[in-house]
Amino acid sequence: MIYADNAATTALSPAAFRAMQPFFSEICGNPSSLHAAGQAAKRALEDARARIAHCLNTVPACITFTSGGTESDVQALRSAAAIGAKNGKRRIISAAFEHHAVLRTLDALAQEGFQITLLPVSAEGFVSPDDLAAAITADTCLVSIMFANNEIGTIQPVQEIGAICRQHGVPFHTDAVQAAGHLPIDVQALNISMLSLSAHKFHGPKGTGVLFAERGIRLKSVITGGAQERGNRAGTENLPAIAGMAAALEESISRIPQQTGLLLQRRNRLIEGLSRIPQSFLNGSLSDRLPTNVSFCFAGIEGESLLLMLDRRGICASSGSACASGAAEPSHVLRAIGRPNELARGSLRLSISADTTDAEIGEIIAAVTESVAFLRGMAASVS
């Protein structure tokens, strides 16, 4: 099997697996317990927090553990909204191509009386800092723009966006779920006030994530209950997953310098190969793009049919985002960059990892080329 859907989820790394193992045997306490077993668990929890804080160039007090990227996004938005409402500021600025975790939460906040401004995305896949500067009003309580897009891989001008937000005194949240492990993230240098991470997107375990919030931002708990996570997130901490996440984040960041060149080489070979297919269109810019992301639209085919044909040949890919596949609606991201509905329906996302070999790249190119030709032939014979 060729796994080329690493933007949907990644395999657990051996280092993360090893880091998790003691928590299924020796270290069995609850970090909230005062006895020795609890205190051993507490030490492990705080060790993971310190290491993750170090990876982001912040302090442990700014790190809250959540159940993943979705919960971190929801909590970031709801916290900023609560602070905004208290200060009479009810506008939130975001962008049309955000993950549904952000967009659906904004829908809910709109129902609750917030004004939502969604910035447009260029044909190349970028939010413009000038558009943001023009959109910020005195009643803006939050700007939320993703670090890198999950469907088309474009990396946003996060530092510039953050600088504009700082100038206006507006907190800046970024969904960095797709960026983490591929790009260095320094929350201070990038002017980030809040940031979401998800462990299973960087070879950590599923079901755990991080919400970074800079000092001065009072988080609103979306899960009510006990006083875990300094009252920011109730419920017994998922310690095995948190330990695995810390190991996976450290490992993936430490590998960025050696791996990026190789990934870019393979990604570019894949893009070149698929560009040779007639009527194929790369989604998103070639520059400022995740080294793992390849996204195309092929005219005259259904992405879903292509996906199933590739699956039969042992290739795991995605047509748009995992949440959107199965739905007939074309991807909101592809619509945001101006792809006509017809073309957007023929989309394919391939997301590679350092485990993707050169031979696999060749197999994918051949399989996609043949499958697209076959599907177009079928369409022509039907009409």
Ligand SMILES: *Cc1c(COP(=O)(O)O)cnc(C)c1O
């Ligand atoms: C996967 C993903 C999420 C959701 O993360 P989960 O941990 O699966 O809830 C949010 N945002 C982006 C950009 C993602 O790719």
